[in-house]
Every structure is written in structure tokens, then in C-alpha cells.
Amino acid sequence: MTTAKPQTIDEYIASFPADVQTLLEQVRRTVQAAAPDAHEAIKYAMPTFVLNGNLVHFAAFKNHIGFYSTPSGHSSFQDDLSAYKGAKGSVQFPLDKPLPLDLITRIVEFRARENQEKAGKKK
Numbered sequence: 001m002t003t004a005k006p007q008t009i010d011e012y013i014a015s016f017p018a019d020v021q022t023l024l025e026q027v028r029r030t031v032q033a034a035a036p037d038a039h040e041a042i043k044y045a046m047p048t049f050v051l052n053g054n055l056v057h058f059a060a061f062k063n064h065i066g067f068y069s070t071p072s073g074h075s076s077f078q079d080d081l082s083a084y085k086g087a088k089g090s091v092q093f094p095l096d097k098p099l100p101l102d103l104i105t106r107i108v109e110f111r112a113r114e115n116q117e118k119a120g121k122k123k
Contacts, residue, residue: 009040009047020060023099027058027065030101034108052119055111064092067104073111077103 006012013024024047031038031049038051046059046068057068064085071089074081080103085092093099 005045006042008042012042012047016060020095023065023095024060026099026101027104030104031056031108034105035112051112052115055115056108064094067091067093069107069111072114073107076110077107
């Protein structure tokens with residue numbers, strides 16, 4: 001048995017059962033569509049999308065998909081996210097419920113705008 005950490009999002013997703021792979025691919029495709037200029041990476045041992053800095057991370061756990069969009073990404077959508085368990089910069093989407101892909105889209109679009117604005121100010 002290998003315990004090598006995944007180097008790509010494909011490898012990360014492939015390490016889970018088929019039903020969880022489906023959910024992870026849904027999140028991945030949703031983020032790609034919402035931020036087509038972002039590129040994929042593995043950071044903190046999680047799938048990450050990067051666009052002028054970290055955009056969002058996501059990961060699978062025993063009972064949920066964790067979605068991490070920094071504190072600003074969560075505070076700006078706290079009413080929408082209030083139905084889910086979460087913390088300052090994370091939210092847990094239960095595996096046994098449909099993923100809120102429209103909400104993920106809006107959060108990613110918000111984070112992409114936020115990162116673009118920060119990048120513009122640095123220049």
C-alpha cells in the first residue's frame with residue numbers, strides 16, 4: 001500500500017470511492033467554470049485553485065466535503081452558508097445531501113474578483 005501524497009487533483013480524486021469522486025469532480029468543474037483562469041494545485045494536501053493567490057481549497061472527509069474560501073469568502077455568504085457546519089474560513093457540505101453548486105459558483109466568482117482587485121492594487 002502506498003501512502004504517497006497526491007501531486008495532482010486527479011490523483012487526489014482517484015484516491016476516494018466512486019461516489020465521493022463524483023462529488024469532488026462536481027466541485028472541481030464548478031470552480032473551473034466560475035474561475036476559468038485559475039490553475040490547479042495541491043496545497044495543504046488539498047485540491048486548490050490559484051488565481052493571484054489561493055482562490056479556494058476543497059477536500060473530502062468521512063461525512064462531508066470541506067470547502068475553504070478564506071474568511072472573506074465565507075463571511076460574505078454567511079446567510080447562505082448558515083445551513084451548514086463550518087468555521088471562520090471553512091464549510092462542510094454533507095455527503096448525503098446535494099452539493100450547493102450555485103452557491104459554490106457565487107463564492108468562487110466573489111473570491112476571483114477579490115483576488116483580481118488585490119492583484120491590481122499591488123501593481
